[in-house]
Structures are given as structure tokens and as C-alpha cells.
Amino acid sequence: MKKNLLIIVLFLIVPITQIFAQTKVSGIVVDKTKQPVPFANIVFKNTSISTVTNEDGRFYIESPTTQQTLVVSSVGFSEKEITLTKSVNYNFTVELNDQESLKEVVIYTGKTSKKDNPALAILRKIWERKRKNGLHLFDQYQMEKYEKVEFDINSIDSAYKKNKLFKGMEFIFDHVDTSKITGKTYLPVFINEALSDVYGDNKIAKVKEIIKANKTSGYEGNQQILSFIKDLYSDYDIYNNHILLFDKSFTSPLSTTGIDTYNYVLKDSAFIDKKWCYNIVFYPRRKNELTFKGDFWVNDTTFAIKKINMAVTKSANINWVKDIYVEQEFEVLNDSVFILTKDYLMSDFAVNKKEKSKGVYGKRTTFYQNHQFNIPKPEKFFKEEVNFVDNEVYKKNDEYWEENRFEKLNKDEQGVYKMLDTLKTVPAFKRLANLVTILASGYINFENFDFGPIFSTFGYNEVEGLRVQLGGRTYFGPNDPWRVQAYTAYGFEDQKFKYGFAGKWMIDKKNRIIISGGNRHDIEQLGASLTTSNDVLARNYGSSAFITTGSNGKLTNIELTNAYIAIEPVKNLTFQTGVTYKTLESASPVFSLDYYTTLPSAENPEGVIKNKTTQSEFNIQAEYTPKRRTIAYGVERSIANSPYTTLFVNYSQGYKGVFNSDFNYKKLEFYYKQPIIIGPLGRTNLILELGKTFGTVPLGLLSVVPGNQTLFTIENSFSNLNYYEFVTDKYATLQWNHDFNGRLFARIPFMRKLNWRELIGVKAAYGTVSDANRAINASGLNYVAPENIYWEYNAGIGNIFKVFRLDFSWRGSYLNMPDINRFAIKGSFGFYF
Structure with a gap:
């Protein structure tokens, strides 16, 4: 975006450069009723310099040498030669006459026939030889x-x-x-x-x-x-x-499917560089599809x-x-x-x-x-x-x-x-160039310091009310070997300051060995994502969305400190290991993370309850992103392409007693995303997430199937789920979504000009939670796991006014639970081609 x-x-x-072409001609080709003739062939006589008119019949053609005759032709019309009296001819109007006589010539008008078309015979030869x-x-x-x-x-x-x-x-x-x-x-x-x-x-x-x-x-x-x-x-x-x-x-x-997509016409033949070649004109059979118009010359033997x-x-x-x-x-x-x-x-x-x-x-x-x-x-x-x-x-x-x-x-x-x-030395131009950088990066540069990200300046949640955040990072250039970043935030409802800071340093450039660490004290919406992130400065949209649906007070005070080392021994394969120390405590009186340290018994009917989780954790992970392209060579890089496959594996182990940690456990997580381009049918995305926690842990350390109570689409979350609706210690989720890129709407005449794009998808989750984890729960939240498979399906319309998308989502199972969302509407903004 x-x-x-x-x-x-x-x-x-x-x-840009000034190229003094000797002959330039632009204009429009029309028929005798003054209607534009699309895909007409324009060529300078006795040359291979040619072009094709667009759908409005307009054209522009240019030659580096002086030309005196322009030849205009189109299937179903008589060829017309025009004498050029000057080197520059703009706003030309060329009128073609209907072809009166057909002598042993097959003419194709509109949709060309797939039978007895010499152009298609040549096309099949191209297919046979294209890998030779x-x-x-x-x-x-x-x-x-x-x-x-x-x-x-x-x-x-x-x-x-x-x-x-x-x-x-x-x-x-x-x-x-x-x-x-x-x-x-x-x-x-x-x-x-x-x-x-x-x-x-x-x-x-x-x-x-x-x-x-x-x-x-x-x-x-x-x-x-x-x-x-x-x-x-x-x-x-x-x-x-x-x-x-x-x-x-x-x-x-x-393409081998070109016959169903294009019309082809054998237009001419001539010697080019002493090789006899055929000239074939092509243009699309239907509008609004991702197609070309034009022509090509192909050799008659190879x-x-x-x-x-x-x-x-x-x-x-x-x-x-x-x-x-x-x-x-x-x-x-x-x-x-x-x-x-x-x-x-x-x-x-x-x-x-x-x-x-x-x-x-x-x-x-x-x-x-x-x-x-x-x-x-x-x-x-x-x-x-x-x-x-x-x-x-x-x-x-x-x-x-x-x-x-x-x-x-x-x-x-x-x-x-x-x-x-x-x-570049003109102040006005510098200001304009800086504006481009600010909007693209989200940071305002002051010498060697970037202020931002500016898009995170304001937020809202039920605990903090209106939230204002200020931050910045060091920035000496795109290839900085080290970078320090920090922020502070204030909530006008809870009247508390929050903060976070982090630093990273690339100690080996060849293999991208990077050490990093930081600390964050903030309020977070846990359960808005599934696969664990230990990024100190990460903050999901669910934590500060201005408008939400239903009650959204299940927020957590989090104190997170970590130290990591990462290496990239092979291009796009990264290994990372480190330690994390965190404390979790409810930030709202309507939400609890309480758990039993001593279960209720005959001697102690109420048990012993603790409301704060303290945990240290060892972590090792691997990420593989084949075909991902990056730019810059510093400690932080920009992604230069999308989409690409992502494979992520994470192993975590908690140690009880280390820095007063409360629990022993092991956690294994797996994430896989596969984008698939299906030619003219659009693009599919498949996302699979798997995970299991071995050991007894409280709510704050369990895996929550991610809900979405905002009004906006959030990838990897379930649109019809509330936060903490499903809690698991073993889970599997699968998401499939497909963007047809407007191919279906293009077949509907009254919708064709809107250029809307159709989207469909299905999401499913399966999970369980152990009896031991249920037993230590003292939060008052009834643990529900999607043991019978939760699923929802959606259909959407994208490209509304080119920047807006609407998704309509229906709940497919667990329809009898209280306070559920059977139907949801989510929106999103973005600049996309």
C-alpha cells in the first residue's frame, strides 16, 4: 500500500530527454458514420514501424526518419494510404470506407472465427516452438x-x-x-x-x-x-x-489460452533483417479483462x-x-x-x-x-x-x-x-520530495532522527480512552548498521504514561548477524493474533481501534523485556534465538487473568488466587520466505515485492523460578502462507496455523483464536468472533480467500464500468483445552474451545471508488452461544493496482 x-x-x-524524431502523427480513425474504429493497424509504408489504435480509435506513431506515407487498415474496411505533407501531423482524422469486394480473402470482423483462420495456425506453431x-x-x-x-x-x-x-x-x-x-x-x-x-x-x-x-x-x-x-x-x-x-x-x-481471450488477424508479411516474417494483429474478445492489444512479427520457419x-x-x-x-x-x-x-x-x-x-x-x-x-x-x-x-x-x-x-x-x-x-538544491523541490518520503515511510526526518510513526499518533480503547503517542528512531541512512527506536504514550481516561524502547545492531553484514533487545510497558489487546510475536514495539490494531463492536474491555497491562540474536545464513532463511521476560495483568475491572496457585480443596475451599503472571521464556524460531526481494543492506530492510511464500516455525520454553517465573511449559507454533496466482482467475491466499502448548498455564499464556471486534478487516483474524471467545492450548486454523480481480463482474454489462472486484473466502478453526488448564482458571471466563470446528465464510466487493473494500461475513457454526455475531461487515482502505 x-x-x-x-x-x-x-x-x-x-x-526527457529530447529526441528529434523526423515524423510524428497523432489522430483518430473513424468509419463513415464518424464512429471510432478500435484496434486499426497504423504503419509507415515500407517500414516495420507500426501501432494500433486504442478503444477510442486514437493513435500516435513516430519515426526517427522522414516518412511520406501512412497506411491505415482494419478488418472489414478498405486499406487507406495517406500522404504526409509535413513532418509533424497532430489531430489527424482518418476515415475508412467499408470493403466492397472480397476476392479470395477471408475477413474477420468483431470476434474472429476459430476455424479456417491462418493466424491461429501460425499461433499453434509458436506454441510448439516457444521452448525451442x-x-x-x-x-x-x-x-x-x-x-x-x-x-x-x-x-x-x-x-x-x-x-x-x-x-x-x-x-x-x-x-x-x-x-x-x-x-x-x-x-x-x-x-x-x-x-x-x-x-x-x-x-x-x-x-x-x-x-x-x-x-x-x-x-x-x-x-x-x-x-x-x-x-x-x-x-x-x-x-x-x-x-x-x-x-x-x-x-x-x-498464451495457449489466447484463442479464448483474443481475436487474431493475419495482417501482412515481409522481410525483416533478411528473414520472412508474418504480421499478426491481436485484440481482446471482451472488455474489462486483463488483456493487451497490438501486433507481432513472427518468423516463418522457426x-x-x-x-x-x-x-x-x-x-x-x-x-x-x-x-x-x-x-x-x-x-x-x-x-x-x-x-x-x-x-x-x-x-x-x-x-x-x-x-x-x-x-x-x-x-x-x-x-x-x-x-x-x-x-x-x-x-x-x-x-x-x-x-x-x-x-x-x-x-x-x-x-x-x-x-x-x-x-x-x-x-x-x-x-x-x-x-x-x-x-535537488531548490528548497521548494526539497519540501515536495520530503512529503513523498513522509507519506511513504510514516516518519518525519530531522537530520539523523526520524519522528514517528505518524500514523500511530492517535488511538482509542475502553481503558485508555483517547490515546496519544509520540516516538522516533535514529536514521543516518537506509543502510544503517544499528538503529534505536522509542515511544511514549498517554491515555486520557486512565491518566497513565506508557513507553517502549528497542535497539538492534548488525554485527556481521555478510550473514546478517543481528543482536537486539528492548523493553515495553503498555496496554495490549491479547488474543488479536495467534502466532506469538515478541517484538517489543509491535502493537496490533485491535489495541487502539477508534470504533469497535460489543464490549472491548479485555485489555492487558504488559511489561515485556527481551534480548535476541538472529542470523541469515542463506538468502531469505532466518534463524533467531533469545530470551523474553514478561508480566501480564488485567488492565480493566471487567476482565480478569486470575489463576489458582493452589486449587480449592476441603481444607481451603477458596484456594489461592494470583492476578499477575510473571514469566521468563527461551525462544528459537526460523522463517523462510522464498522469492522475497528486499532493498537496502542495513539492520532494517524494505520489502520490494509481494506476494511471496512465508514459512514460520517457533519453539518456546518457559522456566519456572527463573526471575520469579510462575510456570514450566513448552510451546510449538507453525505458520504457513501460500499466495497462488491462477492466471486470469485472480489470486488465492492459503494460510495455515498450528500450535500446541505442553504444560499447565493460565489464560495469559494460552492461545486465543483471534477475534475481530473492529469495523475493519484484519488479516489472520476471524470477523465473527469476539476477543477470548475461543481459548485453546492446541489449535489448527485454516484460511482461504480468493480475489477474482473483477473477472465475474466484467461479464455483467451494468456492472462492468464500475471495475469492482469480487472476493470470497472461508476460515475455520479447531482446538482443545486441557482439563488441567481449565482447573487453574480463576478468571471467571468460561473456557470454550472449538472442538467441533468453528467456521465462517465471507464475500466481498473490492475496488469501490478504487480505494475501499467491503467484506460481508457469516458465522457457520457455534450459532447458539450467547452474544455472538452471526453476521458482520468489515471495511478496509488501501491504494492497490
């Missing part, structure tokens, strides 16, 4: 890579330039240029270049990239934006059935792609992105091997998809060269570094870049770097 929030902020605050082309032909490969990423504000006009926001920064508009894809003016705000060597081994399915040089201007050093860029521009393969962009799974036009251009359809159910354009070019090696040499991806971020809306371009251009094959590397070569950074790659001088760039920068591109470096 934080990363996507950056896009919204950039629309408002982020203020390109880099897949070799056991090993290596190549050099050059990548340039740019962010630009687009649709710059005279009114925009006069905006008071840019007072003192007017010089930046000297660098405005026109996009070769959309024809819109744009202004750069960020440029990053990287040179690297790429090694791959198809036998063991391993790829390693070694960065040789990196150069950044604009938001240099901003880890939130760099993290966003890493996530934004994930790698993709057009031969795969689905292409993942912006966390969405788009059906590839080369059936390898020579060139492909595709754009996401305007009706695709994706937020904050108005246009996505992909262009790939392949060169021929050894007469028959087609190798990807250029990959260009442009995205137009905007609040809405209106033609004139202003936004931000995100562009990535990647070149590959100097390919070598079948040079084996030992398997250990591909082992990922746990925590490696070579600062020398950021220190390359201008002479190095001038010599090693695959594509030379022209004078205007070099001027952009100077402009951005100058811009």
Missing part, C-alpha cells in the same frame, strides 16, 4: 545488460507551467519533450541507469545478475522509491501464458517472435494506470536463433483514464548484447548473496558511462542529469 501511495503523491508534486527458441536453446548463457528507468510528469501545458507549485523551478520546463508512444509532452523527475552481467543455466534453472555500475539522479537514495521501482518493473517473458505487471496477471497474446508491440486495453480492470505499452525486439544470431535485444515498457500513471488527464510516465528501457553460450559455471556461483553491496558500482565517473553505455546519451539527455542535480 505504501508503495502504491507514492504514485498518487507523484501525480501532485513531482514536477532463444535462450532456451542453450544449456548456459551469459550477456551484458544495460537498463534505464525514467519517471516523467506528462501532459505539460502552459497552464501547468504557471502553477504556483513550480515557483522558483521554472527552469525545469526547458527540458520538456514529446513521447514517441502517446504524443504527450513530458518532463523528467527521475533517471536511473545500470550496467550488469547476466548469467543463466537452463539445466538447473538459475539466473544471476551482477551489477557493474549504477547511476541515479532525481530521488537519489530514496529507498521507498527505489523499492517501488524494483517491484514495479519485474521481469516477464512474452512466451509465458501470463505476464505479471503491477501485481496483476495479464493473459499473454502468445516461428520465433521478431518484434512485438502491445498495449494494455483501456478498459482493463487496473487502478492508477491509464496506459501500459510493451515493445520487444529480437535479433537473429547464427542464422536461426532469435535473441531478445531490446525491451521497452512504458506505463502512464493517472488518477483516471480520461484522455486529457495528467499523470506520471514510468519507463524502463533494457538492452542486451555480447551473448555467449554453453560456458558452464559451478552451481555455487549462482548462490544468492545474503547481504552484499558493492559501493564502487555507484562511483563510476562520466567517462566510464560515456564509454560503456549501450546507447549514447544525446546532448539533451545529458542536460536532464544536470537539471535534476540542480533541482
